[in-house]
Amino acid sequence: MTMPDVLENFLAQMGYALLEYRGAGAFVPIATLPGWFKGLWDSSSNPIPLSEACPFLENFLFEAEAFWESPSAALCQSETWVEKTPDGHEIPLQARALFLGGKRVLALCNPGAQFHEQVQMLQTARNALLDHERLAREIQKKEILLHCIVHDLSQPLSVMHVAMDCLSEESLSERSKQFLTLGKLASNQQETMIRDILHTFSDDLRASLNAGTEENASTDLLACARKATQALASTFEAKRVRLTVTSPDDPAAQWLVRAEESRLQRIFSNLLENALRYSPPGSQVTVGLESQGEFLKAYVDDQGPGLPKDLRPEQIFGLFMKGKQGGGKAGLGLYFCRITVDRWGGSISCLSLPEKGSRFWFRLPRAAGQPAQPAQDVAKIAAPATPEPQPPPRPLRILFADDQPDIRTLTCHQLKRVGHRVVAARNGSEALRKIRACSFDIILLDHEMPGMNGDEVASAVRKREAGKNTRSFLIACSGNSGPEDVARLKKAGFDTVLSKPFQLEDLYRALAAAPAVAPATALCRKPSAPAQVAFSSVLARIGGDAQLLQRMIRTFLHDTPKRVTSIAAALRRNNAEELASLAHALKGSVSLFGAEPARKLAQDLQELGRAGDLSAAPTLLNSLQEEIANLLGNLRGYAKQNPARPRSAVTVRRKPPRKRGKRRR
Amino acid sequence: MLQKKICMLGSFAVGKTSLVRRFVESIYSDVYQTTVGVKVDKKNVQVNGTDLTLVLWDIYGEDDYQKMHWTYLRGASGYLLVADGTRKATIDKAFSLEQRVREEVGVIPFVFVINKCDLSQDWEVDSALQAQLTEKNWNLLRSSAKTGEGVEEAFALLTRKILG
Numbered sequence: 096m097t098m099p100d101v102l103e104n105f106l107a108q109m110g111y112a113l114l115e116y117r118g119a120g121a122f123v124p125i126a127t128l129p130g131w132f133k134g135l136w137d138s139s140s141n142p143i144p145l146s147e148a149c150p151f152l153e154n155f156l157f158e159a160e161a162f163w164e165s166p167s168a169a170l171c172q173s174e175t176w177v178e179k180t181p182d183g184h185e186i187p188l189q190a191r192a193l194f195l196g197g198k199r200v201l202a203l204c205n206p207g208a209q210f211h212e213q214v215q216m217l218q219t220a221r222n223a224l225l226d227h228e229r230l231a232r233e234i235q236k237k238e239i240l241l242h243c244i245v246h247d248l249s250q251p252l253s254v255m256h257v258a259m260d261c262l263s264e265e266s267l268s269e270r271s272k273q274f275l276t277l278g279k280l281a282s283n284q285q286e287t288m289i290r291d292i293l294h295t296f297s298d299d300l301r302a303s304l305n306a307g308t309e310e311n312a313s314t315d316l317l318a319c320a321r322k323a324t325q326a327l328a329s330t331f332e333a334k335r336v337r338l339t340v341t342s343p344d345d346p347a348a349q350w351l352v353r354a355e356e357s358r359l360q361r362i363f364s365n366l367l368e369n370a371l372r373y374s375p376p377g378s379q380v381t382v383g384l385e386s387q388g389e390f391l392k393a394y395v396d397d398q399g400p401g402l403p404k405d406l407r408p409e410q411i412f413g414l415f416m417k418g419k420q421g422g423g424k425a426g427l428g429l430y431f432c433r434i435t436v437d438r439w440g441g442s443i444s445c446l447s448l449p450e451k452g453s454r455f456w457f458r459l460p461r462a463a464g465q466p467a468q469p470a471q472d473v474a475k476i477a478a479p480a481t482p483e484p485q486p487p488p489r490p491l492r493i494l495f496a497d498d499q500p501d502i503r504t505l506t507c508h509q510l511k512r513v514g515h516r517v518v519a520a521r522n523g524s525e526a527l528r529k530i531r532a533c534s535f536d537i538i539l540l541d542h543e544m545p546g547m548n549g550d551e552v553a554s555a556v557r558k559r560e561a562g563k564n565t566r567s568f569l570i571a572c573s574g575n576s577g578p579e580d581v582a583r584l585k586k587a588g589f590d591t592v593l594s595k596p597f598q599l600e601d602l603y604r605a606l607a608a609a610p611a612v613a614p615a616t617a618l619c620r621k622p623s624a625p626a627q628v629a630f631s632s633v634l635a636r637i638g639g640d641a642q643l644l645q646r647m648i649r650t651f652l653h654d655t656p657k658r659v660t661s662i663a664a665a666l667r668r669n670n671a672e673e674l675a676s677l678a679h680a681l682k683g684s685v686s687l688f689g690a691e692p693a694r695k696l697a698q699d700l701q702e703l704g705r706a707g708d709l710s711a712a713p714t715l716l717n718s719l720q721e722e723i724a725n726l727l728g729n730l731r732g733y734a735k736q737n738p739a740r741p742r743s744a745v746t747v748r749r750k751p752p753r754k755r756g757k758r759r760r
Numbered sequence: 761m762l763q764k765k766i767c768m769l770g771s772f773a774v775g776k777t778s779l780v781r782r783f784v785e786s787i788y789s790d791v792y793q794t795t796v797g798v799k800v801d802k803k804n805v806q807v808n809g810t811d812l813t814l815v816l817w818d819i820y821g822e823d824d825y826q827k828m829h830w831t832y833l834r835g836a837s838g839y840l841l842v843a844d845g846t847r848k849a850t851i852d853k854a855f856s857l858e859q860r861v862r863e864e865v866g867v868i869p870f871v872f873v874i875n876k877c878d879l880s881q882d883w884e885v886d887s888a889l890q891a892q893l894t895e896k897n898w899n900l901l902r903s904s905a906k907t908g909e910g911v912e913e914a915f916a917l918l919t920r921k922i923l924g
Contacts, residue, residue, distance in 0.1 A: 149800075150765070150800050150815050150817075151798060151800055154831065154832065154834055154835065157831070157834065158831070174797055174798070174829060175796060175797035175798075176797045176798040176799070176800070177797055177798070177799045178800075179799075179801075185799075187796075187797065210796070213796055214794065214796045217794050217796055217825055217826070218793070218794045220825060221772050221773060221792075221794050221823070221825075222792070224772075224823075225773055225792070228847060228849075232882075407880065409880045409881040409883070410880075410883075410885075412881065433881065437881075
């Protein structure tokens with residue numbers, strides 16, 4: 096065997112095809128072609144129009160021709176590409192341009208095992224990346240679920256704590272106080288237990304969705320629907336929306352589904368709250384059930400505007416998806432429903448109803464098991480003595496925003512009871528409007544509110560304060576107060592975070608963290624020391640004319656109660672413009688006596704009237720009435736102590752009487 | 761017959777190979793098989809009364825292990841930009857790929873396909889991203905190589921754009 100024969104044999108065994116380039120995409124073999132080549136392309140013609148048969152080679156020829164024109168030391172080699180034989184067998188190939196004996200040569204090779212090793216390695220690496228992404232998404236889902244649970248559990252606990260704190264301020268019998276202490280103890284205990292569970296939940300996410308327990312759980316769908324509607328009945332009533340549960344055709348039918356009761360009830364609550372959000376007053380929301388073979392279906396129908404046309408049902412149940420009308424809260428409610436129903440092997444969707452409104456439905460597999468066990472009673476433990484919460488030392492002007500009416504009412508009540516001036520807001524937008532209209536020492540914002548959330552309000556406040564010499568003390572109320580949450584809230588502009596559910600001492604501690612209140616907040620009620628009029632200053636301003644001061648006082652005593660009454664009437668009529676005008680006039684008259692608190696209150700009322708938002712006006716008017724009462728008392732006292740001189744002692748220049756009959760014509 | 765080269769671009773595991781297989785062979789496999797290198801397929805189609813051959817370059821998805829060779833786009837009449845709706849990062853990747861095509865090759869017709877719409881309940885396309893997509897004013901289609909939804913439409917739309 097000659098050397099060229101050996102070389103050719105070697106190349107053939109290595110799977111190489113050596114071809115000389117003849118231009119125009121055609122090649123002539125210069126060695127025996129390997130089997131794979133003949134399986135791929137027709138080699139009967141000479142030259143072989145290879146670039147026509149192989150688009151990849153046609154593309155590679157650009158680089159190859161450049162190399163053949165000016166050969167360099169650098170390799171001219173293609174990446175791997177894959178060709179398919181007529182029977183679908185895939186062959187990986189690589190091409191290399193060579194310059195051999197003055198000939199332009201193309202070497203094609205089948206990397207074979209080496210290629211498959213490379214594929215295997217990349218497959219493993221990319222599978223690992225995909226697994227990592229899946230895991231990250233799963234963790235995110237569970238974190239969302241955790242967030243939902245924390246939020247839901249903390250809401251009623253907050254109400255319980257504050258309600259019991261309010262009760263403890265009432266005059267109760269000793270026996271009632273004992274009951275109250277027990278109640279407080281139980282709610283504290285429950286809070287501790289929940290936190291322990293949630294810590295465990297965070298530490299071990301796998302335990303969070305105990306699939307085994309859920310698979311064995313069975314719950315009465317109908318009973319759950321009724322419980323959820325009962326719980327929300329008053330909320331629906333407040334919005335004048337009728338809420339009904341359609342009775343099943345077969346009263347004896349079993350409605351047991353494979354689900355866990357508390358979460359199933361939450362699904363109903365979320366769907367009902369969603370329906371209420373879009374239901375106009377006077378409309379109806381209906382809950383119904385249907386049997387569908389192995390599944391049981393529940394639906395919530397409303398008579399609202401129907402589904403947004405640009406959203407598909409699966410998007411509506413997506414993460415952080417909020418309605419365009421801004422009615423939703425965090426965009427978690429429907430997402431929670433979907434991931435929970437999915438986990439139980441069910442499905443969930445929604446549709447627009449033919450005439451008007453929408454239907455949100457879900458279906459779950461039937462379960463033949465026993466109903467879930469009721470929750471265990473809270474253990475009874477002897478009540479230890481708990482220290483009384485101490486109110487903060489100074490009265491403050493506070494804005495409290497929370498979308499939960501019960502928390503709002505109770506917290507405002509508690510803050511007012513200890514002498515603070517409190518303005519409430521039902522959502523972020525309302526809070527921001529009130530912040531723009533009045534100044535506050537402390538702004539307490541619930542983190543999650545419909546429309547504008549606490550973060551957004553805080554950012555807007557800080558933006559507004561930029562460049563000004565003022566800084567409100569912002570407190571976030573949040574059910575999520577882990578280190579990351581706190582860092583995020585502080586970044587949004589909050590000074591501190593009050594963890595929900597909170598108790599009075601937590602609230603007072605947060606308020607006490609506020610820096611000293613600036614003189615501008617002299618608006619705060621000072622029941623022990625009502626503002627005194629500095630009569631000497633007033634007299635100095637009017638040139639020491641005591642008579643004039645007396646007349647001013649008489650006029651003020653005569654006019655002011657009427658003005659305040661008119662302001663109250665304008666407020667009752669919700670006439671913002673008139674209220675602004677009257678408050679402006681009152682502001683001017685109280686200024687005459689240097690009554691700064693009353694002047695500032697009148698100014699705040701005027702600004703509210705100009706802004707057209709009278710929601711905070713009743714609170715301000717109450718405060719103004721108190722200040723005016725103080726001022727009137729003060730002035731009456733002065734008038735009494737400094738009676739005007741008798742009229743006879745005053746020189747009065749009278750016009751001479753006109754003579755009769757001498758009228759000028 | 762008129763031939764048009766079309767490249768498939770997108771991150772790894774978005775379904776480029778599956779879209780081509782669905783389009784060319786009408787088959788689909790649930791098993792993810794990564795593409796190493798380039799696979800070239802052909803399909804004869806008729807668009808607006810014109811018969812033509814689409815030469816489909818299924819190019820590996822770019823990641824840390826394999827970088828894109830822009831020479832593959834040489835002579836391409838257009839490209840299908842593919843993302844996986846369940847992985848937001850692949851949509852971001854598509855944005856950057858489109859920009860790089862403009863820089864490397866110039867402006868050529870393309871259609872943006874968000875694949876895996878059979879898993880749309882798990883899509884990570886939030887309202888902000890939707891707004892971003894609307895702002896770009898791209899030709900956008902949802903597809904599923906699994907069910908075949910939007911696959912023919914995507915190639916047909918791209919071919920129409922290529923033919924002008």
